[in-house]
Amino acid sequence: MTMPTQGPWSPRPIRHAGGLHYGWIIVGILVVVQVIGSAISQSAGVMVAPLRDPHGAFGWGIGTIGALLAVYYLVGALFAPMSGWLGERYGARRLMLAGGLLYGGSMGLLGLVRQPWHFLLAFSVLLSLTQSICLVPLIAAVSGWFRRRLGLATGLLWAAGGLGAALLAPLVSTLMAQLGWQGTFWSLGAVGGGLILSLTLLFRDRPTDLGLTPYGATAADAPEVVRSPALERQRRQAFLHHMRCTRAFWDLPLIHGLGCAGHGIVLIYVVPLAVEQGLTLVAASVILSLISVMSIASRFLTPILAERVGGKPIMAAALLIQGLTVLVLCGAHDMGQFYLFGALFGLGFGGEMSAYLVVNRQYFGTGPTSTLYGLEMMGALLGHAVATGLAGLVLAVTGSFLLILALSMVFSLGGTLVILHLESSAQVLIPHWEASVPPEAGARQRGVVS
Numbered sequence: 001m002t003m004p005t006q007g008p009w010s011p012r013p014i015r016h017a018g019g020l021h022y023g024w025i026i027v028g029i030l031v032v033v034q035v036i037g038s039a040i041s042q043s044a045g046v047m048v049a050p051l052r053d054p055h056g057a058f059g060w061g062i063g064t065i066g067a068l069l070a071v072y073y074l075v076g077a078l079f080a081p082m083s084g085w086l087g088e089r090y091g092a093r094r095l096m097l098a099g100g101l102l103y104g105g106s107m108g109l110l111g112l113v114r115q116p117w118h119f120l121l122a123f124s125v126l127l128s129l130t131q132s133i134c135l136v137p138l139i140a141a142v143s144g145w146f147r148r149r150l151g152l153a154t155g156l157l158w159a160a161g162g163l164g165a166a167l168l169a170p171l172v173s174t175l176m177a178q179l180g181w182q183g184t185f186w187s188l189g190a191v192g193g194g195l196i197l198s199l200t201l202l203f204r205d206r207p208t209d210l211g212l213t214p215y216g217a218t219a220a221d222a223p224e225v226v227r228s229p230a231l232e233r234q235r236r237q238a239f240l241h242h243m244r245c246t247r248a249f250w251d252l253p254l255i256h257g258l259g260c261a262g263h264g265i266v267l268i269y270v271v272p273l274a275v276e277q278g279l280t281l282v283a284a285s286v287i288l289s290l291i292s293v294m295s296i297a298s299r300f301l302t303p304i305l306a307e308r309v310g311g312k313p314i315m316a317a318a319l320l321i322q323g324l325t326v327l328v329l330c331g332a333h334d335m336g337q338f339y340l341f342g343a344l345f346g347l348g349f350g351g352e353m354s355a356y357l358v359v360n361r362q363y364f365g366t367g368p369t370s371t372l373y374g375l376e377m378m379g380a381l382l383g384h385a386v387a388t389g390l391a392g393l394v395l396a397v398t399g400s401f402l403l404i405l406a407l408s409m410v411f412s413l414g415g416t417l418v419i420l421h422l423e424s425s426a427q428v429l430i431p432h433w434e435a436s437v438p439p440e441a442g443a444r445q446r447g448v449v450s
Contacts, residue, residue, distance in 0.1 A: 023145035023207070023215040027153050029199045030138055031160040033096065035168070036103065036192040037134035040127050044069055046172045046288070048272050049281050050181070057114075057181065062272075064116055066392015068124050069268060073385035075128040077378045080136050084374020087137020088236060091205040099133035100200060104193025106130055111185035132377070134196075140373040143357055144206045147366075148216025151307030151358050158354040159300035162292050173285040232368075234437050239367040242433040248363045249372065251422050252356070253379030255415045259319050259352040261383035262412030265391045265404055266326065266345065267291070273329070273401045274338050283335060290342030295350025302351040303358045310425040311359035316416050318351025323412030326405050348412075353380075362425040367433065387411060 051058045051065050087095050109122035139157070146153050175184040207214050243249045267288065274284035298318065306314045325348060328341040356376050360369045391404040423429060 021215045022204070022210055022212055023142075023153065026145050026203065027142060027157050029203050030142060030157055032199060033099075033134055033138055033196055034157065035160075036196060037099075037131050040123075040131050044072070044268060046176070046271060046281070046285050048268065049275050049284075050176065051119075052272065060116060061396065063392055063396035066268075066389055066396070068116060068119050070385045070389030070392065071120060071124040072128045073264070073381045073383075073388060075125050076132045077381035077385055079129055079132045080377035080381055081371060081374040083132045083136040084140060084370040084372075084377070087140060087374075088232075088368055088370045092137045092141040093200060093203050093205050095133050095137045096196065096203055097200045099130055099138070100193050100196030102126060102130040102133065103196055104189045107185045107189025107192065111182040111189070113181070132381075136374045136377050137370055140357070140370040141205060143361065143366075143369065145214055146216060147214040147218075150361055151303040151305075153215075154303040154354060154357050155300040158303070158350070159296045162296040162299045162350060167289070168292075170282065170285050170289055173282050177282070235434075236368050236371065238437045239364075239430075239433055240371060242430040242436070243364060243372060246363070246423065246429045247421060248423055248429060249375075251418055252359065252363075252372075253375045255315065255319075255379075255418050255422075256353075256356065256376045257379035257383035257386075258411045258415030258418065259322065259383065260380040261387035262319070262322055262326075262408050262415065263345075263349045263352065264384040264387045265408040265411075266329075266349075268388055269391060269395070269401065269404060270329070270338075270341075274332075276401070277333055277338075279335060279338065284338070287338050287342040290339055291346040291349055294343045294346025298347045298350035299354045302354045306355040306358045306362075306425075311355050311362055312419060312422050312425050314351065315355055315359070316419040318348050318355075319412050319416040319419065320348070322348030322352055323409045323416065326409045326412070329405050330402060352412075352415075359425060363423070363429050365428045365431065367430075383411070 048062075048065055050056050051060050052062055053059065083095065106122055106126035109126065110119075113119045113122055142153055142157060143150060172184060172188075175187065179187065204210055270287050271281070271284045274287060275281060302314055302318060322345065325341065325344040328337065328344060332338050332341060356373065360372055360376075364372065387407065391407060394403050394407070395401065
């Protein structure tokens with residue numbers, strides 16, 4: 001039933017220091033969580049060289065390492081839609097608490113790795129689950145805090161995350177040189193897990209938890225409605241049914257998969273390629289930092305431009321840049337060439353990943369899109385899994401880095417072609433989806449449904 005509200009719907013916006021809306025605090029919290037979560041994936045490329053070193057503590061074959069990394073992405077891909085659903089069902093804050101506990105425990109186990117099966121459990125399974133939790137329901141939660149300026153909020157989130165990621169690759173390699181394998185991951189786990197758990201105290205799932213309206217909401221916007229879990233489930237089912245009838249629902253996860261396959265090969269194998277060409281591990285890790293630094297501008301601008309001119313052309317441009325700049329690596333033999341590649345590739349890499357929340361809003365409005373974002377992340381991680389495993393196999397059989405660079409280009413440019421198949425993002429594709437649910441679960445009303 002619908003409960004009447006106390007007076008007209010005009011919740012007083014709670015302002016914080018300097019008149020700052022709490023939505024921007026949520027963005028700041030998620031920046032920290034994203035940077036911590038990025039330590040997992042950023043560490044992957046740096047770990048390949050010591051794991052492969054025949055004179056080191058491991059001495060594993062490149063095929064074994066590639067397979068273990070592929071399992072990491074595969075587990076994340078399978079769990080991503082479930083983590084999106086869990087976020088909608090139980091709230092992002094509870095998932096954040098679980099993510100902090102998993103992060104600390106999994107990093108602790110990673111520091112104890114001695115055999116491939118140890119790595120499989122700690123990294124490929126447990127840390128994969130952790131990253132899905134940190135990246136899917138938590139990042140998707142930012143949409144509910146912004147009725148307007150979602151592009152700016154998303155751009156700030158991804159750009160700041162890129163800046164943090166730029167520091168992680170040399171940090172991890174330096175920690176390995178100073179503290180060793182165990183000390184590196186134990187310290188990362190203690191600091192990162194502690195930060196996530198601490199920030200859980202400040203995080204909130206939605207503006208109504210604090211008596212707020214979303215940033216940019218006006219009196220003309222319909223108010224938020226608190227519904228029972230049963231009614232929310234009906235809404236999610238109806239929304240998902242309507243989304244499935246669009247090309248965008250199927251194409252967006254595929255595009256994200258192809259884009260991530262394209263840059264996933266580079267992020268994992270550019271460091272061992274550079275080391276093979278004579279660079280030290282620390283010097284080679286700077287390539288990953290350059291990619292992250294140069295991606296900051298495109299991470300920030302891509303969602304803003306997508307919000308203004310439409311996501312379809314912006315996403316196509318990002319993937320095209322990502323694919324074509326791999327050509328620079330094909331003839332790279334010295335530090336300058338590798339660093340030039342990192343600078344150019346980062347522009348496309350940053351733009352590939354950062355527009356999905358805005359594009360989802362453009363195609364599907366303000367409905368419950370966490371599950372869709374989970375499916376998109378499933379596509380992304382499947383792309384990483386297939387590309388990492390396939391590239392590792394090709395490298396193990398042929399020993400040729402040129403072949404895996406060609407694979408990277410094929411994936412990125414293939415994603416560009418799929419973008420052309422998308423519908424126009426000029427208007428919402430399913431504007432009347434709420435007409436198919438019962439009135440008490442339908443369009444937002446001025447009240448609270450119980």
